[in-house]
Amino acid sequence: MNDQYRTPYYSGLLAYIAKHRASFHMPGHKRGRGIHPDFKAFLGENVFLLDLTEVQGVDYLHKPTGILREAMDLLADAYGAKESFFLVNGSTVGNEAALMTVGGPGKKILIARNSHRSVVGGLILNGSIPVYLPVNVDPELGITTSVSPEVLKEYLEKNDVDGVFLTNPNYYGISGNISELVDIVHEHNLPIIVDEAHGAHFHFHQALPLSAVDAGADIVVESTHKTLSSMTQSSWMHINGNRIDEDLLKASLRTLQSSSPNYVLLASLDVARMQMATEGSQLLSAALEVAQYLRTSINAIPGLQCFGRERIGRYGIFDVDLTKITINVLGLGLTGYKVEQLLNDELGVEVELSDPNNILAFVTIGDDYDNADKLIKAMKSLSENYYGKLQPLETAAVHTFPELPDVVLTPREAFFGEKKTVAFKDSVGAVSAESVVLYPPGIPIIAPGERITEESYEYIIKRKEEGAEVQGTADPELEFIEILK
Numbered sequence: 512m513n514d515q516y517r518t519p520y521y522s523g524l525l526a527y528i529a530k531h532r533a534s535f536h537m538p539g540h541k542r543g544r545g546i547h548p549d550f551k552a553f554l555g556e557n558v559f560l561l562d563l564t565e566v567q568g569v570d571y572l573h574k575p576t577g578i579l580r581e582a583m584d585l586l587a588d589a590y591g592a593k594e595s596f597f598l599v600n601g602s603t604v605g606n607e608a609a610l611m612t613v614g615g616p617g618k619k620i621l622i623a624r625n626s627h628r629s630v631v632g633g634l635i636l637n638g639s640i641p642v643y644l645p646v647n648v649d650p651e652l653g654i655t656t657s658v659s660p661e662v663l664k665e666y667l668e669k670n671d672v673d674g675v676f677l678t679n680p681n682y683y684g685i686s687g688n689i690s691e692l693v694d695i696v697h698e699h700n701l702p703i704i705v706d707e708a709h710g711a712h713f714h715f716h717q718a719l720p721l722s723a724v725d726a727g728a729d730i731v732v733e734s735t736h737k738t739l740s741s742m743t744q745s746s747w748m749h750i751n752g753n754r755i756d757e758d759l760l761k762a763s764l765r766t767l768q769s770s771s772p773n774y775v776l777l778a779s780l781d782v783a784r785m786q787m788a789t790e791g792s793q794l795l796s797a798a799l800e801v802a803q804y805l806r807t808s809i810n811a812i813p814g815l816q817c818f819g820r821e822r823i824g825r826y827g828i829f830d831v832d833l834t835k836i837t838i839n840v841l842g843l844g845l846t847g848y849k850v851e852q853l854l855n856d857e858l859g860v861e862v863e864l865s866d867p868n869n870i871l872a873f874v875t876i877g878d879d880y881d882n883a884d885k886l887i888k889a890m891k892s893l894s895e896n897y898y899g900k901l902q903p904l905e906t907a908a909v910h911t912f913p914e915l916p917d918v919v920l921t922p923r924e925a926f927f928g929e930k931k932t933v934a935f936k937d938s939v940g941a942v943s944a945e946s947v948v949l950y951p952p953g954i955p956i957i958a959p960g961e962r963i964t965e966e967s968y969e970y971i972i973k974r975k976e977e978g979a980e981v982q983g984t985a986d987p988e989l990e991f992i993e994i995l996k
């Protein structure tokens with residue numbers, strides 16, 4: 512039998528549970544007996560039986576030598592990676608640990624400006640100096656796409672850096688030329704970390720963009736809970752080649768991850784790997800068919816547009832993950848935010864996110880035609896109610912960044928520096944002590960240590976007025992901001 516059908520970790524836990532021993536250890540609910548009956552009535556008993564802790568026989572995440580070791584080795588084999596790691600704090604902890612490994616106090620890291628806010632966390636932890644890379648923008652979609660190989664080359668020639676951090680694909684499934692980008696970094700004999708949070712499924716289907724693991728990136732972080740079937744907060748990461756200090760990476764993961772990792776999450780990773788390695792290609796083919804049905808149906812509805820591979824070759828779009836359904840709604844005369852709200856409040860449909868121009872729907876191996884029909888029906892009803900009645904809206908530039916920031920201090924120096932709170936409107940010219948993140952898609956517009964400019968201030972205010980959510984600041988409304996004294 513192909514080893515990939517095995518689930519050594521999950522099966523090992525089941526065997527352990529079957530032994531029915533008297534437990535005098537954590538977790539305090541003692542195999543569910545102490546759980547409140549209402550909660551247990553809803554969740555059932557088994558989830559609590561599986562909620563074990565690190566006891567003899569079920570291995571240790573921080574020192575895997577038994578069933579977890581086997582499970583992670585099978586994961587590495589499934590991706591063709593040198594070594595793979597299960598994560599219990601999402602890709603957030605993967606990005607942070609990767610940056611602690613490649614960076615360090617005084618080191619410089621080239622970072623794509625469209626990176627997720629967890630990268631700021633990694634920079635606070637590692638004390639490195641970020642040098643930001645500009646990212647291409649698709650002006651018609653109003654979103655950032657990928658870093659150009661030429662720009663990466665130029666930045667690597669101009670800056671003496673210790674490593675590179677890229678995000679690929681973006682939230683909307685747009686992928687850059689990851690193979691060329693990895694090769695360019697390796698020509699400089701530097702390590703490259705790729706945040707592939709939205710691409711854990713790429714490796715398992717030929718019609719999907721190339722995975723950074725297959726492109727040979729040194730560290731690749733993937734949110735399995737976003738595009739595969741593992742549970743929320745579970746993720747994994749892979750390493751390749753010899754440019755990474757593996758001991759430092761393991762020490763970073765030991766430092767950042769809980770000493771009591773959740774075994775239900777870990778078991779869900781083992782099973783998700785087995786599922787993808789044994790039937791991923793068929794499952795993803797089915798998901799791609801549903802996505803294509805959705806895309807074609809949406810494109811036939813007046814006022815709506817859903818891009819596909821025809822955009823390849825423009826504005827840094829090298830490939831497109833067709834399971835991501837970005838619906839441009841401006842033709843209805845409504846913003847994406849408004850459409851998301853109508854879908855939620857009146858039409859019983861929830862999407863992944865909205866921005867001023869678009870709503871984004873994810874199709875995964877958990878979808879079927881029935882689910883797709885619900886979105887199509889809802890979008891038809893919106894088109895009937897709004898198309899032709901309102902003036903179509905102009906494209907708003909959303910995840911485009913005001914400019915590359917003036918990095919005055921490292922994020923770490925700013926984070927631990929002496930701070931004071933001022934009104935955001937009075938902060939222009941000051942050095943920020945916190946991150947200002949706009950969601951969607953969770954990218955910092957200002958990171959700690961950067962000078963707040965008139966342009967970034969105006970940009971944030973405009974996006975906030977349009978309906979973007981501000982994250983990362985002590986004041987959730989961003990009336991006030993912490994700056995360095």
Ligand SMILES: Cc1ncc(COP(=O)(O)O)c(C=O)c1O
Pocket residue numbers: 600601602603604606627629678682706708709734744746952953
């Ligand atoms: C590009 C990107 N990287 C990293 C993350 C963090 O992943 P997680 O939620 O698994 O911690 C996200 C989350 O949305 C993301 O979009």
